[in-house]
Amino acid sequence: MSKKNISKAHENYLSSIKKRNKTIFITQIAVFVIGLSLWEVAAHFKWIDTFLTSYPSQIWRLFVNYTKNGNLFHHIGISVFETVVGFTGGTLLGFIVAIGLWWSKFWARVFDPYLVMLNSLPKTALAPIIIIWVGAGYSGIIVTAISVSIVVTIMNMYESFISVDEDLIKLLNTFGATKFQILRKIVLPSSVPALINTLKINIGLSWVGVIVGEFLVSKAGIGYLIVYGGQVFKLDIVMMSVFILAIISVLMYRIVAIVENKFNRW
Amino acid sequence: MKNTVVEINNIGMTYHSLEGETEAIKNIDLNIYEGEIVGIVGPSGCGKSTLLSIIAGLIEPSSGTVLVKGQKVCRSNRNIGYMFQKDQLLEWRNILQNVVLGLEIQGKLNSQYYEKARNLLNNYGLGDFIHSYPSQLSGGMRQRVALIRTLILEPDFLLLDEPFSALDYQTRLAISDEIGVILKKEGKTGLLVTHDIAEAISLCDRVVILSNRPATIKEIIDIKLTCPEGRNTPLGRREAPEFRYYFNKIWKELDIHV
Numbered sequence: 001m002s003k004k005n006i007s008k009a010h011e012n013y014l015s016s017i018k019k020r021n022k023t024i025f026i027t028q029i030a031v032f033v034i035g036l037s038l039w040e041v042a043a044h045f046k047w048i049d050t051f052l053t054s055y056p057s058q059i060w061r062l063f064v065n066y067t068k069n070g071n072l073f074h075h076i077g078i079s080v081f082e083t084v085v086g087f088t089g090g091t092l093l094g095f096i097v098a099i100g101l102w103w104s105k106f107w108a109r110v111f112d113p114y115l116v117m118l119n120s121l122p123k124t125a126l127a128p129i130i131i132i133w134v135g136a137g138y139s140g141i142i143v144t145a146i147s148v149s150i151v152v153t154i155m156n157m158y159e160s161f162i163s164v165d166e167d168l169i170k171l172l173n174t175f176g177a178t179k180f181q182i183l184r185k186i187v188l189p190s191s192v193p194a195l196i197n198t199l200k201i202n203i204g205l206s207w208v209g210v211i212v213g214e215f216l217v218s219k220a221g222i223g224y225l226i227v228y229g230g231q232v233f234k235l236d237i238v239m240m241s242v243f244i245l246a247i248i249s250v251l252m253y254r255i256v257a258i259v260e261n262k263f264n265r266w
Numbered sequence: 267m268k269n270t271v272v273e274i275n276n277i278g279m280t281y282h283s284l285e286g287e288t289e290a291i292k293n294i295d296l297n298i299y300e301g302e303i304v305g306i307v308g309p310s311g312c313g314k315s316t317l318l319s320i321i322a323g324l325i326e327p328s329s330g331t332v333l334v335k336g337q338k339v340c341r342s343n344r345n346i347g348y349m350f351q352k353d354q355l356l357e358w359r360n361i362l363q364n365v366v367l368g369l370e371i372q373g374k375l376n377s378q379y380y381e382k383a384r385n386l387l388n389n390y391g392l393g394d395f396i397h398s399y400p401s402q403l404s405g406g407m408r409q410r411v412a413l414i415r416t417l418i419l420e421p422d423f424l425l426l427d428e429p430f431s432a433l434d435y436q437t438r439l440a441i442s443d444e445i446g447v448i449l450k451k452e453g454k455t456g457l458l459v460t461h462d463i464a465e466a467i468s469l470c471d472r473v474v475i476l477s478n479r480p481a482t483i484k485e486i487i488d489i490k491l492t493c494p495e496g497r498n499t500p501l502g503r504r505e506a507p508e509f510r511y512y513f514n515k516i517w518k519e520l521d522i523h524v
Contacts, residue, residue, distance in 0.1 A: 175371040
């Protein structure tokens with residue numbers, strides 16, 4: 001439809017939708033700004049104990065300081081590195097194991113109770129063991145991150161692999177397809193939506209693994225900053241780290257969303 | 267007598283499960299000749315899909331043999347087209363890619379076949395949708411794509427497993443008419459499983475009536491309709507004076523009590 005022959009009523013409808021979207025966006029910003037302002041004002045008039053809560057302008061000053069001497073990027077860099085490696089490793093390994101389970105019904109049944117147990121076990125409880133076994137450096141933290149995301153990946157992907165329509169597999173069988181062809185042409189492509197969902201979940205889980213790992217043992221990273229800030233009772237460091245963590249997580253989520261859009265043509 | 271395409275010799279099938287064994291079909295003998303379409307009707311759950319899977323070589327029968335063009339069906343020599351209730355198009359592939367799926371699997375895909383795929387799509391009114399995705403097509407068009415995907419493999423014969431039953435009634439009439447005409451024009455041999463008695467009469471040269479489980483052949487009815495010149499299409503056949511007679515005959519044979 002060209003723009004010219006839009007009826008008056010339709011024009012009104014479109015502008016009302018636009019207006020509503022705009023109002024929602026402005027309100028979202030306002031909630032953030034008002035929240036921060038209240039925090040700042042409350043701190044200024046000593047309604048709250050700034051020793052416990054810190055306050056926005058102080059956090060901002062700290063942020064500028066840390067940015068200037070480059071310390072902040074060092075910490076962010078290390079944590080992001082650990083998360084990306086843990087995320088990729090956990091997703092990839094989980095994906096491969098899920099394919100293996102799909103391939104062999106026998107092993108899928110053998111491992112089923114173990115997977116159920118591992119899934120309900122809080123993986124962070126394993127972190128101290130992992131760090132002692134693997135080493136108290138990046139590697140220990142990365143393996144912790146992998147351990148948190150791998151089980152969910154296996155379960156989600158396997159579930160998606162086996163829920164492919166039976167008739168679709170029958171169709172490929174009438175073409176004389178091999179098992180590998182069924183995997184490549186049907187099972188993997190139809191699991192793309194499940195994979196993207198898993199990626200989204202794994203971003204958060206990998207961060208859990210990395211932060212817990214850094215809590216336990218680290219000389220740098222956002223988790224280190226949080227623990228350090230907590231121990232010396234400098235809540236501005238803790239608050240700043242949490243803010244940064246939130247921003248980076250959203251950015252990583254966005255990246256996955258962009259990947260998702262690429263697949264959205266069907 | 268015409269050439270025999272499919273020879274079904276004394277097929278029986280028994281399923282085993284923890285609850286016991288179930289005899290799904292027994293003593294099925296049927297020959298299908300070149301260029302004819304044979305319909306199978308029977309009460310629900312009587313083992314029609316089991317029979318189809320056996321003929322397609324997807325499962326081994328407990329007894330008996332199936333020969334297609336004189337050869338036992340097996341994985342390597344199988345050349346049978348199968349159409350499902352749902353079109354089973356792959357949503358992430360465009361129409362052209364969907365049509366060539368079977369060729370791709372069999373490693374036969376080349377530029378000649380791409381050309382053939384385009385021609386078939388053009389001939390059957392899908393020329394404008396070659397690069398569309400299945401979700402952009404209507405149910406009837408999707409089923410037509412599924413038919414082309416089957417026909418491009420030049421199968422010895424076609425198994426049609428209630429291919430229209432997922433469509434709404436009007437689309438179903440139109441598309442079954444269309445596909446019936448295509449099958450006759452291409453001289454295809456086929457076996458159509460359906461619940462719809464009228465559909466069976468309008469599309470088929472013979473209709474096989476199966477009994478309740480374990481399914482045996484109760485009767486085979488030759489359909490001979492007098493149609494005016496040029497109206498021998500599935501829709502035209504529905505207007506033939508004998509149509510009602512066959513309908514009642516099959517209905518009585520089915521002996522359905524609810």
